Amino acid sequence: MAATRKSRDLTQGDVFAHMARMVIPMCLGIVAMMAVGVVDAYWVGQLGTAQQAAVQFVFPVNMAVMSIAIGLGAGAASVVARAAGRGSHDRTRRLATDSVVLSFALVIVTSAVGITIIDPLFTLMGATDAMMPHVRDFMQIWFAGIVFIVGPMIASNILRALGDAIVPSVIMVLAAILNMALDPLMIFGWGPVPALGVQGAAAATLISNMVVFVIAMAILIFREKIMDLSWPGWNELLWNWREIARVGIPASGSNMISPIAMSIAFASMARFGEGAVGGLGVAMRVEAFAIIPFFAMSACIGPIAGQNGGAGMTDRVREAFFKSFLFCAGWGLAMAVLLFAFGGMLAGLFLPSAEGRAVAELYWRIVPFTVMGYGIAMVASAGFNGLGRPLQGISLNAIRGFVLLAPLSWVIGSVYGSTGVIAGIGAANGLMAVLGVIYTLRFAPLTADNGKQRPVAPKPASAE
Structure with a gap:
């Protein structure tokens, strides 16, 4: 484990070699995720014009929510990478864990709010009566399972912050392949699987991301041993969340x-x-x-x-x-x-x-x-x-x-x-x-800005 972590130390070795090692697999992951959008549009288009329009119509809302997740991922990667660069393994574990917890907390709130405002939100945006049932079908499942969509993104950012570019890219490609394979099955049905229509497109995305979510969290917990499940106390937890948000927002x-x-x-x-x-x-x-x-x-x-x-x-x-x-x-x-x-x-x-x-x-x-x-x-x-x-x-x-x-x-x-x-x-x-x-x-200043120094609780006075 120590040798693996050392081989991914980005403070050693040729800088451009690190870039090339990370960029090439990331390109493959991005291409795979772009392909999902094309495949989704094709299969949903077979259902009808209203269904296809509904799935395209939800895209801006999905991207707005995903922008929050991207920001959280950037904040997590920033604090974890800087801690890793300082060689502070305990601090790296604590920040990685608190990043995951913060993302889960925010996503759960977003999910609850999103489900309740689907109708007024998309009506305000101009969704037609023909589109609204399909918008509702898609977004109810999407909002309910958003933790499994955002979770792999946060985990991947943490892994990249530790210098691992291969596993995050494999996660992206695997999610894309599963999604594309499940699309026709969930949308049109086959054997015991019922035809779910637009709900099936959302379900395919949810299931594929659930699978890679489990894989990503297992890697963080068992391979990287980067999750610290001890309770840090409210002061430290809120301090770490503020540092993540300082970059993430x-x-x-x-x-x-x-x-x-x-x-x-x-x-x-x-x-x-x-x-x-x-x-x-x-x-x-x-x-x-x-x-x-x-x-x-x-x-x-x-x-x-x-x-x-x-x-x-x-x-x-x-x-x-x-x-x-x-x-x-x-x-x-x-x-x-x-x-x-x-x-x-x-x-x-x-x-x-x-x-x-x-x-x-x-x-x-x-x-x-x-x-x-x-x-x-x-x-x-x-x-x-x-x-x-x-x-x-x-x-x-x-x-x-x-x-x-x-x-x-x-x-x-x-x-x-x-x-x-x-x-x-x-x-x-x-x-x-x-x-x-x-x-x-x-x-531009090219030094790391670690924010205000984290206060350390005073040691209890010794009894006289």
């Missing part, structure tokens, strides 16, 4: 910035017709697949920065940021060349209208050459979270989303039409690349 907010900013860009494009919106949507979806390594790198740099920052190795933290930025630049340019070359063919495959094809092709000829700026913002933000400095991270994402992308796409689009919207997105990414690199490598 800003990380949750940071995770929501890009979707909001892109919604504004879509609103700007909507002024120029449905075909233009369709072209922008397809272009961004293809781009999202092309930059999966950016998402993987952002998931991996936090533990690397956290462990090295916790150990006081700021030179290694700077090296991690620098090499991750180089990676974003290299990968982004490679994907830009491919999309530039094959954009016309892809547009013809996915888009029926000439206007949509023109918008998508123009997007792929411009934006991917600056998309490294998006990757740099993501990676820098995640690295700062790992250092316990979430305000730096959320600031970078806010600058890209609200100071650059949303205003530029709207203003330039007002002058040059759909071409201007695309130019605004590209300009925002390019400016973010320059600002992100200069700020992070020249001006």
Whole structure:
């Protein structure tokens, strides 16, 4: 066990080798999870238009709740990685345990509240009478089992914080395979299994995540021996929860910035017709697949920065940021060349209208050459979270989303039409690349911020 833990010590060995070892399996996990959404949409689409619309309609609410879980995961990874970097095994165990407990407590409250507000919430959002029964069927099961969906995410973040990238990726792939295998069985039924329709899609997600939840918790408890089941006392428990939330809450907010900013860009494009919106949507979806390594790198740099920052190795933290930025630049340019070359063919495959094809092709000829700026913002933000400095991270994402992308796409689009919207997105990414690199490598503090020192209870006075 000691040898295994030592082999995953991110404060030793080549920094980029650690990155590569963690990013490659993480990419596979992300691809697998993206595939689940495609498969779900296909099978539910066989049930009918109302059912498919209902499952697509719940997506924003699901993502909002999952953003909270992502934030909790970032907070857990940050405190655990910094404690591991300091070599404090007892403190690492305590923080890992309290992270899991906090996530369970919040998720149980979210589940109870969510089930009670399904009807008013989705009615307010505009769900039709035809959609509401299917929305209710899906969300009742989803909210009831959300602890099993969030649990593996928290466990995976803790494992990555300890330097293990393989097991979290295996967990993601296994959950995806089980979900995709269970979808047709639970939706349409077979043998003794009844056809559950939309409920079956939710049940497939729940069952697959229950399986990997048990596996993930068993690994934390029996292999890593990282769970401390002793009672720490309210003072220490609340103190640890506050430290986790100090990173987790800003990380949750940071995770929501890009979707909001892109919604504004879509609103700007909507002024120029449905075909233009369709072209922008397809272009961004293809781009999202092309930059999966950016998402993987952002998931991996936090533990690397956290462990090295916790150990006081700021030179290694700077090296991690620098090499991750180089990676974003290299990968982004490679994907830009491919999309530039094959954009016309892809547009013809996915888009029926000439206007949509023109918008998508123009997007792929411009934006991917600056998309490294998006990757740099993501990676820098995640690295700062790992250092316990979430305000730096959320600031970078806010600058890209609200100071650059949303205003530029709207203003330039007002002058040059759909071409201007695309130019605004590209300009925002390019400016973010320059600002992100200069700020992070020249001006940002790269030491770990461990918050206020945890108070130690005074020893009882000895009797005289």
